Amino acid sequence: MAGSAGGRVRWAVVGTGGISRRTVRDLIASGDADVVAVASRTQETADAFAAEFGLAAAFGSLADLCASDAVDAVYIGTPHSTHFAYAKTALEAGKHVLCEKPLTMTADEAIELGEIARRHDVFLMEAMWMKFGPGVQRSLELIASGVIGEPRFLQAGLGYPVPEDGPPRFWDAALGGGALYDMGVYTVALAQLLFGTPTSITAGGAMRPDGVDLHESYQLEFASGASAQLVTSITFLVPPRGWIGGTRGSITLDEPLFSPRSIRVTTGRPPAPPEVETIEFPPEDVGYLPMFRAVNAAILAGEREHPTHPLSATVDVLRTLEQIRSLLASAPSTKG
Numbered sequence: 275m276a277g278s279a280g281g282r283v284r285w286a287v288v289g290t291g292g293i294s295r296r297t298v299r300d301l302i303a304s305g306d307a308d309v310v311a312v313a314s315r316t317q318e319t320a321d322a323f324a325a326e327f328g329l330a331a332a333f334g335s336l337a338d339l340c341a342s343d344a345v346d347a348v349y350i351g352t353p354h355s356t357h358f359a360y361a362k363t364a365l366e367a368g369k370h371v372l373c374e375k376p377l378t379m380t381a382d383e384a385i386e387l388g389e390i391a392r393r394h395d396v397f398l399m400e401a402m403w404m405k406f407g408p409g410v411q412r413s414l415e416l417i418a419s420g421v422i423g424e425p426r427f428l429q430a431g432l433g434y435p436v437p438e439d440g441p442p443r444f445w446d447a448a449l450g451g452g453a454l455y456d457m458g459v460y461t462v463a464l465a466q467l468l469f470g471t472p473t474s475i476t477a478g479g480a481m482r483p484d485g486v487d488l489h490e491s492y493q494l495e496f497a498s499g500a501s502a503q504l505v506t507s508i509t510f511l512v513p514p515r516g517w518i519g520g521t522r523g524s525i526t527l528d529e530p531l532f533s534p535r536s537i538r539v540t541t542g543r544p545p546a547p548p549e550v551e552t553i554e555f556p557p558e559d560v561g562y563l564p565m566f567r568a569v570n571a572a573i574l575a576g577e578r579e580h581p582t583h584p585l586s587a588t589v590d591v592l593r594t595l596e597q598i599r600s601l602l603a604s605a606p607s608t609k610g
């Protein structure tokens with residue numbers, strides 16, 4: 275079982291692509307942690323990444339990393355479809371796992387990872403950084419304080435025309451490509467954070483014959499009467515924003531939805547003019563620090579999940595994504 279050396283978590287990064295390069299500095303700066311290693315599919319790439327970011331060890335395979343007892347925890351930053359196998363390997367080696375979103379491509383796979391983590395007594399979490407950021411945390415506090423009354427509605431979207439020579443994770447069906455699992459995982463996670471598990475789902479959009487979804491809009495209904503209207507796309511621009519409507523006011527989550535730089539709280543009942551308070555959150559590095567700090571603290575405290583984003587929430591979101599995907603597949607359109 276992974277421990278921690280001298281009250282610090284010894285991390286390794288898995289994968290040397292886009293997200294690992296963006297987040298590794300935040301992980302290094304997260305306190306109570308040392309990033310001690312990287313694993314890549316090739317030794318040369320691992321060596322180059324380790325040299326660039328000053329990491330002590332470089333492994334040419336995940337298996338080699340897992341054999342090292344100098345590593346307590348791994349951050350997996352590889353394409354979606356690889357997450358299950360990589361996380362399983364690491365958990366079975368007794369490493370704590372923080373894995374990029376979506377944790378897996380199916381809810382059943384996430385449940386299986388949870389069972390493996392429990393068996394090996396290690397921490398497991400999907401890197402849903404949006405939930406840990408100050409914009410979403412402050413919004414939850416404001417909602418709990420009753421400022422906007424009862425929250426009843428969420429509208430949120432994320433999308434941009436991804437160039438065809440852009441990141442393969444968007445376009446390659448074998449890597450889990452498409453808008454829904456990459457971007458929809460945020461919109462659905464936000465809706466379900468606010469309202470729980472949906473009782474009904476409708477969806478429309480476009481999916482290529484190989485299963486890569488190009489865009490979709492979907493509506494979730496909840497037992498409380500709340501609803502969420504969500505849209506994601508890799509072929510057209512959807513401003514990365516959202517707003518939560520309540521019985522006495524609303525909260526607008528400004529760009530970018532997964533790490534809002536500001537929120538706007540609007541209160542007042544028409545015909546009186548609305549009162550708008552803007553709350554700003556100065557960017558703190560890439561924005562991963564709150565999540566990394568929280569995960570470090572949880573691991574050092576011996577926790578096996580984090581209450582802000584437990585595995586049950588990941589599984590619930592994956593179930594919704596599966597349903598949306600099957601609705602898109604049953605009414606296919608290829609119009610991007």
Ligand SMILES: NC(=O)c1ccc[n+]([C@@H]2O[C@H](COP(=O)([O-])OP(=O)(O)OC[C@H]3O[C@@H](n4cnc5c(N)ncnc54)[C@H](OP(=O)(O)O)[C@@H]3O)[C@@H](O)[C@H]2O)c1
Nearest residue numbers: 289290291292293294314315319351352353354356374375
């Ligand atoms: N939270 C966020 O803001 C955010 C942003 C972007 C991406 N992500 C998530 O991060 C994950 C990776 O995205 P990315 O943009 O970093 O992807 P990427 O650059 O295309 O790939 C990441 C790395 O994964 C490794 N890899 C392992 N198996 C692979 C395989 N079968 N095919 C291709 N690469 C493989 C490669 O590193 P080696 O060559 O070293 O093995 C590659 O460079 C995705 O799941 C995505 O959802 C999150």
